[in-house]
Amino acid sequence: DVVVTQSPLSLPVTLGQPASISCRSSQSLVYGDGNTYLNWFHQRPGQSPRRLIYKVSNRDSGVPDRFSGSGSGTDFTLKISRVEAEDVGVFYCMQGTHWPGTFGQGTKLEIK
Amino acid sequence: EVQVAESGGGLVQPGGSLRLSCAASGFTFSSFAMSWVRQAPGKGLEWVSTISGSGGNTYFADSVKGRFTISRDNSKNTLYLQMNSLRAEDTAVYFCARGITTPDYWGQGTLVTVSS
Numbered sequence: 001d002v003v004v005t006q007s008p009l010s011l012p013v014t015l016g017q018p019a020s021i022s023c024r025s026s027q028s029l030v031y032g033d034g035n036t037y038l039n040w041f042h043q044r045p046g047q048s049p050r051r052l053i054y055k056v057s058n059r060d061s062g063v064p065d066r067f068s069g070s071g072s073g074t075d076f077t078l079k080i081s082r083v084e085a086e087d088v089g090v091f092y093c094m095q096g097t098h099w100p101g102t103f104g105q106g107t108k109l110e111i112k
Numbered sequence: 113e114v115q116v117a118e119s120g121g122g123l124v125q126p127g128g129s130l131r132l133s134c135a136a137s138g139f140t141f142s143s144f145a146m147s148w149v150r151q152a153p154g155k156g157l158e159w160v161s162t163i164s165g166s167g168g169n170t171y172f173a174d175s176v177k178g179r180f181t182i183s184r185d186n187s188k189n190t191l192y193l194q195m196n197s198l199r200a201e202d203t204a205v206y207f208c209a210r211g212i213t214t215p216d217y218w219g220q221g222t223l224v225t226v227s228s
Contacts, residue, residue, distance in 0.1 A: 047220075048219060048221055051216050096213035096215070100171065101215075103156055103158070106157075
């Protein structure tokens, strides 16, 4: 299986400050159709994951523009320009290029 | 509005069986692959199984291959996961999700506890 590695695993951030999460895969995530199926999810305690970003950099409807995704090949990044209280929870990257889809370990964001 | 909702979880003894259901609405069910993803208590997310829109193709994680079966009834807009020979390590919240490469809509999950 493709191994997806996130860092950091814990991310204490002051409200209003930026944050960044790295996601690296053990294989290229470029699929034969030219797309790169790297997604980002946010999970609040007791809730199901919510997709924020799909195919590296496409924001889902209703996701604030302070969230942005970038990267290519095996290295990807989720950036939050200004952290807000509602961002607490765990962020996961997930690759859907290779079967089975695999998730990173999760990055727990907390407010300092 | 797209909605998916799981049901069927519960407490089962090791070696037992359970069938989960996922009712979908708000989209053309047969046009989408559907997947099951699980999360053990306090742990991360693990892909379990996927079925194509027609039901003709199915995929399983190695951890459940030979024990779990995925199916769908497109006339009822419902996805199923039949789980046999359950083990303690199958204890998790099971989510159904629409899609395979970029799963977009997820249900709230149903808890499966395997314990004697």
